[in-house]
Amino acid sequence: MPEGHTLHRLARDLNSTFGGRRVQVSSPQGRFADAADLLHGTRLLGADAVGKHLFIEFDSARLVHVHLGLIGAFILYDGPPGLPVGQVRLRLATPVSYADLRGALTCELITPEQRDAITAKGGPDPLLQDQDPDRAWARISRSARTIGALLMDQHVVSGIGNVYRAEVLFRHGIDPRRPGNTLRRKQWVAMWADLVGLMSQGVESGRIDTVRPEHRPPEAMGRPPRVDDHGGEVYVYRRAGQDCLVCRTRVRTEVLEGRNLFWCPACQRRFRSRARPTS
DNA sequence: GGAAGATGACAAG
DNA sequence: TTGTCCTCTTCCC
Numbered sequence: 542m543p544e545g546h547t548l549h550r551l552a553r554d555l556n557s558t559f560g561g562r563r564v565q566v567s568s569p570q571g572r573f574a575d576a577a578d579l580l581h582g583t584r585l586l587g588a589d590a591v592g593k594h595l596f597i598e599f600d601s602a603r604l605v606h607v608h609l610g611l612i613g614a615f616i617l618y619d620g621p622p623g624l625p626v627g628q629v630r631l632r633l634a635t636p637v638s639y640a641d642l643r644g645a646l647t648c649e650l651i652t653p654e655q656r657d658a659i660t661a662k663g664g665p666d667p668l669l670q671d672q673d674p675d676r677a678w679a680r681i682s683r684s685a686r687t688i689g690a691l692l693m694d695q696h697v698v699s700g701i702g703n704v705y706r707a708e709v710l711f712r713h714g715i716d717p718r719r720p721g722n723t724l725r726r727k728q729w730v731a732m733w734a735d736l737v738g739l740m741s742q743g744v745e746s747g748r749i750d751t752v753r754p755e756h757r758p759p760e761a762m763g764r765p766p767r768v769d770d771h772g773g774e775v776y777v778y779r780r781a782g783q784d785c786l787v788c789r790t791r792v793r794t795e796v797l798e799g800r801n802l803f804w805c806p807a808c809q810r811r812f813r814s815r816a817r818p819t820s
Numbered sequence: 821g822g823a824a825g826a827t828g829a830c831a832a833g
Numbered sequence: 834t835t836g837t838c839c840t841c842t843t844c845c846c
Contacts, residue, residue: 544827593828611828612840628840644840646828695829702827749827771827778827799834800828824844832836 543609545700546743548590549668553744554617555588555597558638565634569625576650577631579603585633591660591669592699597633604656605631610646663699667736668744674733681721681729688724689717690798700740704771707778707803708751709736716809717802749773756786777803 566580583600590596595607595615607615622639625632631642642648651659664680665672677698681691691697692706701709710717713732715724743749750766750773757766757774766774776786781794781803790807 547827608828610839611826613828614840630839646830646839693828704827706827801826822844822846825842826840828839830837833834 543593543611543613544702544705544740544743544749545590545592545666545668546740546749547747548593548595548609548700549740550744550747551615552588552590552595555585555633555640558617558640559585559633559635560587561585562635565622565632567632567634569629569632573631573648576605579650580605592663592666592695593702594659594663596656602653604651604653606647606649606651606656606659607631607642607645608647610644613643613645615640615642615645663695664697666699667733667740668700674730677733678726678729681724682726684721686721687718687797688715688721689802691721693798693800698736701736703800704749704773704775704778705736705740708749708775709739711776711805711809712751714809716806716811717797717804718811747772749775749778751775752786758786777805779803 562585563582564585565582566577568574568577580599580603583603586598586600588595588597593608595609597605597607599605609615617638617640619638621636622632622634625641628643629641630645630648633640664677665674680697681688684691689706689710692701692709693703706717709732712735713728715728739749739751749771752766752774756776761774771779777792780792783792784790785792785805785808788805788807790805792803793806794801794803796802
C-alpha cells in the first residue's frame with residue numbers, strides 16, 4: 542500500500558502490462574468519466590513514479606496524475622476485464638489484463654507543465670537515480686520540527702510514509718521526537734543510504750521488511766518473514782505494547798502531527814538538549 | 821448495522 | 834490543530 546515503493550512498483554507493472562499498447566480507459570464509478578472518454582482507445586506510452594505521485598502518459602502529451610492517499614489502491618489483474626467490484630474510479634484494460642483504481646486521493650488529467658510543477662515541490666526521492674540528499678539535509682538541519690515530522694513531509698523527502706519513518710528511525714536509534722536541527726549530518730547520510738536500500742527492496746518484494754536476520758525472534762528462524770496487516774516484518778510499526786525485538790522494552794506509540802508514531806524508548810534514546818547547537 | 825481506523829494531504833481558522 | 838475527502842475492512846453491539 543501507498544508509500545513510495547508501492548508507486549514505483551506500480552509504475553513498473555503498468556509499463557510491462559500496458560506500455561506501448563492502446564488501452565480501453567473507463568471510469569465505472571463516473572468520477573473520472575470525462576477524462577476517461579478522452580483517453581479511451583489511445584496509446585499508453587508509459588508510467589513513472591516520483592515520490593508518492595504516479596504519472597501515466599498517453600498519446601498527445603496527456604498525463605493522468607494519481608495519488609493514492611491513505612486508502613487508495615491500484616490493482617492489476619490478469620484476464621479479460623470483468624464487472625467492476627466496488628468504487629472503481631479508473632480502469633485501464635486490454636483484452637488480456639486490466640487495472641482498477643479505487644479510493645485515490647487524486648486522479649486527474651494534467652499537462653506536462655503541471656507534472657513538472659508537482660515534482661518540483663518534492664524533496665529527493667530515495668528510489669530515483671541522481672538525487673541529492675543534501676537538499677533534504679539543508680531543511681532538516683535548519684528545522685526545529687521533530688525528525689519524525691520532517692521525514693513525513695514530502696517537501697523534505699519524497700516517498701517516505703508512516704512505516705518507513707518508524708522503521709528507519711528505529712534502525713538508526715533516533716528518537717522520532719528529536720528536533721531535526723540536533724541531528725548530525727553523518728546520521729542523515731546513513732539514514733538516506735538505508736532508505737535507498739530498504740525502499741529498493743520494497744519495490745522488488747512489494748512489502749516492507751526491515752528486521753535484520755539477527756533480530757528475528759527465535760520462533761521465526763528458518764521461516765519466511767511474518768506478514769502483518771501492512772504486509773511485512775518490522776521492528777516497531779504498529780507494535781505498540783509488544784516487546785522490542787532488540788531489547789525487550791515495550792514499544793511505545795503517540796500521535797504526532799495527526800499520525801501514529803511508534804518507537805522503542807530504550808533503543809531510540811531521548812535527546813537531551815544541553816545547549817543550543819553552535820554551528 | 822454502524823463506528824472506527826488505515827501506509828496521506830490539503831484547506832481553513 | 835481540526836476537519837474533510839477517498840474506500841474498504843474489522844470490530845462491536
